[in-house]
Amino acid sequence: MQGRESKGSPSPTGTLVYTDSMSEPASKTFYLETFGCQMNAHDSEKVVGTLLQQGYRQVPTVEEAGLVLYNTCSIRDKAEQKVFNLLADYKKQFGVLGCVAQQEGEKIFERAPYVSLVCGSASYRKLPQMLVQLEAGGQRVTGLDDRLTDECFETEFTARTNPHRGYITIIEGCDKFCAYCVVPFTRGKERSRTSASVLEEARQLADLGYTEIQLLGQNVNSYRDPDGKKSFAELLAAIASVAGIRRVRFTTSHPRDFGRDIVDVIDAVPALCDHVHLPVQSGSTRVLDAMQRLYTRDQYLERVSWIQGARRDISLTSDLIVGFPGETEAEFEETLSLMDVVGYDSVFTFKYSPRPNTPALRLQDAIPDAEKARRLAVLNDRQKQIGARRNLRHVGQVLEVMIEGKNPARGQWIGRTSQIKVMNFTVPDGVELATGSYVAVRVTGSFPNSLVGEMADPRLGQSDRSGEHGGCGQKPEPQGAQRNTEEHRGRQASLAG
Ligand code: 5AD
Ligand code: SF4
DSSP states (O other): OOSOOOOOOOOOOSOOOOOOOTTSOGGGEEEEEEOSOHHHHHHHHHHHHHHHHTTOEEOSSSTTOSEEEEEEOOSSHHHHHHHHHHHHHOOSEEEEEEHHHHHHTTHHHHHOTTEEEEEOGGGGGGHHHHHHHHHTTOSSEEEOOOTTOOOOOOOSOOOOOOSSEEEEEOEESOOOOOTTOOHHHHSOSOEEOOHHHHHHHHHHHHHTTOOEEEEEOTTGGGOOOTTSOOOHHHHHHHHHTSTTOOEEEEEOOOGGGOOHHHHHHHHHOTTBOSEEEOOOBOSOHHHHHHTTOSOOHHHHHHHHHHHHTSSSOOEEEEEEEEOOTTOOHHHHHHHHHHHHHHTOSEEEEEEOOOOTTOGGGGOSOOOOHHHHHHHHHHHHHHHHHHHHHHHHTTTTOEEEEEEEEEETTTTEEEEEETTOOEEEEEOOTTOOOOTTOEEEEEEEEEOSSEEEEEEOOTTTHHHHHHTSSOOSOOSOOSSOSSOOHHHHHHHHHHHTO
16 A cells, blocks of 8 residues: 545536626526535536526626525435525525425525525426526526426536536436435436437537546436337447447446346446446345335345356445434344445445435434444444455556546546546656546555556556456547547537537
């Protein structure tokens, strides 16, 4: 091991596309801040694109904005509280979008008097009309009545913030109704986009210079093509075959709908990344049943055995909840033992948080917060050990890394492997790299949450890779290893409309 660990920066959730139209009146300026998951971040990219299309200008601070928008998250209580604190802070025209909007509805107008727009994610396609109502002096404009919609929010105006990884929503909503989860109430019922429209968006991204695509959905593998043309696994293969696309990721997968065909397609198609995020939530079948997760511990482990039996070295990550009502110490220990058996590469861990409308609210035996905190700490400590062990196996390998940035203070570049691991690495003196390009990196050390390495001799990159596990990047580099970032950014800007 060498140096201190640094995990790289989290993927951006703020949307930062500022246009330059000085002729617009101040009232047509907006500030948007995003909370929560990658779905929300990508929704915000589409919302920003829609507003720009309607003649609005995005500004970087609340103070400069005529309209302040918060795209909110209500998955846990803390995230929701944060938004209400913000709404109390400024005397501005506010719009509340996303999950808190859908969950709280018109009650928000009473609680936060400066709010004039409340819009859930299932109503975003009506945003242009809602903006017109706002401009006409509307005080309580709502988009809340679309929980049962069959439509997805598809727009050609997407102001993408990550210049290298393009996000595509393939399925919205959720029909699973896990006992703890607010999402089915805030994002509406499950609905998939046609494979033709998803593929068209993938081709557009490739034309714009994107080489990595991440498919998004609450349950991405519950995807059902409305035209009946492609299964989820077939859609993955089709996207991976789009010229110029070098890496394809997808998140989140639900264990119940996780078929062997997904592992087979990862094995067969090099551009599909070696990573599956498969949230388990608990290692106890009794708790899983109470959570209404629709699978047992053994059924989950069967899926894990498919993934671990693949020819490729597929990294496995998960979400875990501690302190679900009635979770005994022995049941909590079953989660710890499941972590040991699976050997996750990394996990996201949460204390159970009671949410409005959810079935779990009716369950007895709440776990005290201090006990939840203790279990969380034990879990995180266990994962630290497991992650350290998992990462150690990479030392000595040469892995392909997509460059995300540079840390000049450390003299290191930062990127991600196909397995989505953070790699901090050095390059020979005088070598300048471009973000978004791919390099071969020899791993020289490991930490629980990241790897460190040094750029392998670029001339050795290809042949070195053939000796390791079948990572991404076996397609020829479309634009040369050190791509012209300025050119890429220029084309990117035109996407913002
Ligand atoms: N309390 C705690 N964690 C939750 N999650 C979802 N709802 C709750 C809740 N009420 C976690 C789950 C899910 C992740 C996105 O958030 O682990 O997979
Ligand atoms: Fe929530 Fe469960 Fe649906 Fe995931 S599958 S979004 S945890 S209800």
